[in-house]
Amino acid sequence: MRKPKIPEAAIKRLPVYLRVLEETAAAEIQIISSAELADKTGFSPEQIRKDLAYFGAFGTRGVGYDTILLSRRIARILGLHQGVHAALVGAGHLGYALARYSISRHKDVRITAIFDTDPAKIGTEIMGVTIRPMADLRQAVKDQNIKIGILTVPATEAQAAAEQLQEGGVEAILNFAPAKLRLGPNVFVQNIDLTIELQSLAYYTSASEEAAAQVVEETSSSIDS
Amino acid sequence: MRKPKIPEAAIKRLPVYLRVLEETAAAEIQIISSAELADKTGFSPEQIRKDLAYFGAFGTRGVGYDTILLSRRIARILGLHQGVHAALVGAGHLGYALARYSISRHKDVRITAIFDTDPAKIGTEIMGVTIRPMADLRQAVKDQNIKIGILTVPATEAQAAAEQLQEGGVEAILNFAPAKLRLGPNVFVQNIDLTIELQSLAYYTSASEEAAAQVVEETSSSIDS
DNA sequence: AATTGTGAAGCATTTCACAGCT
DNA sequence: AGCTGTGAAATGCTTCACAATT
Numbered sequence: 001m002r003k004p005k006i007p008e009a010a011i012k013r014l015p016v017y018l019r020v021l022e023e024t025a026a027a028e029i030q031i032i033s034s035a036e037l038a039d040k041t042g043f044s045p046e047q048i049r050k051d052l053a054y055f056g057a058f059g060t061r062g063v064g065y066d067t068i069l070l071s072r073r074i075a076r077i078l079g080l081h082q083g084v085h086a087a088l089v090g091a092g093h094l095g096y097a098l099a100r101y102s103i104s105r106h107k108d109v110r111i112t113a114i115f116d117t118d119p120a121k122i123g124t125e126i127m128g129v130t131i132r133p134m135a136d137l138r139q140a141v142k143d144q145n146i147k148i149g150i151l152t153v154p155a156t157e158a159q160a161a162a163e164q165l166q167e168g169g170v171e172a173i174l175n176f177a178p179a180k181l182r183l184g185p186n187v188f189v190q191n192i193d194l195t196i197e198l199q200s201l202a203y204y205t206s207a208s209e210e211a212a213a214q215v216v217e218e219t220s221s222s223i224d225s
Numbered sequence: 226m227r228k229p230k231i232p233e234a235a236i237k238r239l240p241v242y243l244r245v246l247e248e249t250a251a252a253e254i255q256i257i258s259s260a261e262l263a264d265k266t267g268f269s270p271e272q273i274r275k276d277l278a279y280f281g282a283f284g285t286r287g288v289g290y291d292t293i294l295l296s297r298r299i300a301r302i303l304g305l306h307q308g309v310h311a312a313l314v315g316a317g318h319l320g321y322a323l324a325r326y327s328i329s330r331h332k333d334v335r336i337t338a339i340f341d342t343d344p345a346k347i348g349t350e351i352m353g354v355t356i357r358p359m360a361d362l363r364q365a366v367k368d369q370n371i372k373i374g375i376l377t378v379p380a381t382e383a384q385a386a387a388e389q390l391q392e393g394g395v396e397a398i399l400n401f402a403p404a405k406l407r408l409g410p411n412v413f414v415q416n417i418d419l420t421i422e423l424q425s426l427a428y429y430t431s432a433s434e435e436a437a438a439q440v441v442e443e444t445s446s447s448i449d450s
Numbered sequence: 451a452a453t454t455g456t457g458a459a460g461c462a463t464t465t466c467a468c469a470g471c472t
Numbered sequence: 473a474g475c476t477g478t479g480a481a482a483t484g485c486t487t488c489a490c491a492a493t494t
Contacts, residue, residue: 007463015424019403033475042405045475046465053477061471061476078424079433086423093322100318101419109423147430148423172426178244180267188429190422194326197417198311198334198373199240199303201397204413205372208304232485258453270453271487278455286454286493 010051014074016041017048021071033064080108087141087170089161090152091116091131094176098150099126109148113140117157134164141168148172155179162187235276239299241266242273246296258289305333312366312395314386315377316341316356319401323375324351334373338365342382359389366393373397380404387414 020040024032034045041048052058052070055077059065075081086102088095088111095114102111114131116122121131132140140146141164149165151158151173158177165173165187172188175181178196181189202208245265249257259270266273277283277295280302284290300306311327313320313336320339327336339356341347346356357365365371366389374390376383376398383402390398390412397413400406403421406414427433 005462009463011428012421012425014428015421016418018424019420035475040405044465046467047463049476050464050478057477059476062474063472064475077428077433079427079430080424082432084427084430084432093318093325097318097322098419102423109427147432148426150423171430174422174426180265188426190426192417192419192422193241194323194417195244196237196240197399197415198327198375199243199305200237201373201399201413201415202304202309202334203236203239203302205304205309205396207307207309207372208302230484234485260453269487271489272485274454275456275486282455284454287452288494289453 006054010054011078013041013043013047013051014078016043017051018071018074018078018080021065021067021074025067025071030067031064032067032070034059037065075108078108083107084109084148085112085144085146086110086148086150087113087115087137087144087146087165087168088150088152089115089134089137089165090154090157091118091121091126092152095150095152096126098152099129111150112144113146115140134161137161137164138168141165141170146170148174151175151177153177162189231279235279236303238266238268238272238276239303241268242276243296243299243303243305246290246292246299250292250296255292256289257292257295259284262290300333303333308332309334309373310337310369310371311335311373311375312338312340312362312369312371312390312393313375313377314340314359314362314390315379315382316343316346316351317377320375320377321351323377324354336375337369338371340365359386362386362389363393366390366395371395373399376400376402378402387412 017037020037021032034048037048038045055073058070058073072081086109088099091114099111099114102109111129114126114129115134115137116131117134122133124131146168147170149170151161153161155177158175158179159181162173162175162181162183166183170187172190173181175189175191176194178193183189242262245262246257259273262273263270280298283295283298297306311334313324316339324336324339327334336354339351339354340359340362341356342359347358349356371393372395374387374395376386378386380402383400383404384406387398387400387406387408391408395412397415398406400414400416401419403418408414
């Protein structure tokens with residue numbers, strides 16, 4: 001048993017708690033209740049308590065959670081306390097945006113290597129990190145103990161790039177390319193497809209509502225109950 | 226009853242089906258089975274059939290789905306058949322990347338207006354769309370019948386920008402700012418927080434595993450069963 | 451013979467309700 | 473008195489298994 005059985009959804013909420021806790025701690029506030037956390041994050045107090053309880057009892061009954069202590073604990077749970085190295089593959093606009101984001105704002109997940117195929121970009125720097133050719137990828141990932149890969153390459157190149165990351169020993173990939181990656185079971189893949197996000201948003205718009213109703217109407221005949 | 230009760234998760238899969246169907250249709254293949262769709266998308270055949278069945282019976286038993294017909298139906302369900310207009314707020318690197326993505330690749334969700342506070346950017350163009358000042362936002366959203374807002378502004382400006390989008394009559398917002406938006410019930414908000422994605426990925430890395438175990442160990446005392 | 455469409459079962463996640471600490 | 477931690481109930485989503493259809 002590798003991981004106990006903590007909902008993936010809960011893991012995704014931890015960084016949100018972390019951010020609020022750090023902000024709160026920075027404001028010199030020492031204690032926060034699940035109700036206050038709920039107000040700031042938009043999740044329910046019960047859910048927050050349950051999420052935290054998966055990892056132990058971090059609060060004080062009748063009081064709340066110590067902001068500094070809890071933020072440290074969450075950073076630890078996520079593995080951010082020691083700084084995780086990430087490689088960015090694809091230095092287009094999206095990659096550039098991510099690199100600036102990540103390199104500047106947090107030290108917890110740091111982009112320490114950047115790769116691209118474009119000879120014009122190779123040798124240039126983003127926030128102090130030199131862009132290198134794809135040929136260097138596998139070895140660099142190994143040498144720099146890089147655990148996370150961020151893929152912002154065109155869909156056609158995604159699979160090949162992902163395989164190189166895998167060979168370098170990456171354990172998780174954040175894939176922005178609209179392509180299904182086929183990798184071994186040791187690499188955790190998280191897909192973010194911006195086109196999907198935009199297109200699915202359209203559904204929640206009046207543009208769709210009637211259309212959907214119409215489609216259902218067109219085809220429904222003997223559907224009841 | 227506004228929406229029947231179709232899982233949000235199912236809606237998010239529709240654009241994936243759409244993409245594969247369009248690719249398949251473009252390759253002159255007329256029929257595709259749920260099993261083939263499953264192979265190309267990574268979802269299970271049953272799930273695909275169930276998702277589609279929410280909206281009616283689009284396939285032919287013993288045969289499969291007509292690629293062209295089904296892609297049209299999905300586009301319709303999502304409301305993409307008539308083209309949805311979107312406004313981009315914040316023309317930084319991420320905004321720029323999204324604009325290029327969206328304006329070039331698909332006509333279904335089109336960014337037809339871009340706003341920013343930076344005087345140096347105002348008046349310049351991204352892919353043929355002129356960047357305008359925030360003061361124009363509300364009216365432009367109304368005039369251009371814009372239904373979707375894309376927020377790529379700093380967290381501190383997100384709430385104010387979101388309110389302007391809301392006042393302009395936007396029905397859905399894709400929010401990249403790490404801030405909880407407080408808006409009325411008529412605006413559907415989808416958050417994408419790239420920092421969260423990166424930080425939660427760290428959990429699935431060996432950097433965390435021991436750390437998490439350690440935390441649990443530290444605090445677990447009378448937890449059994 | 452093949453593949454869809456779908457009730458029912460199975461799982462996972464969220465919410466409820468309250469006991470347990472401080 | 474107040475707020476956490478947690479079994480139990482409720483809800484939501486996915487998988488199963490098979491009848492229906494071409």
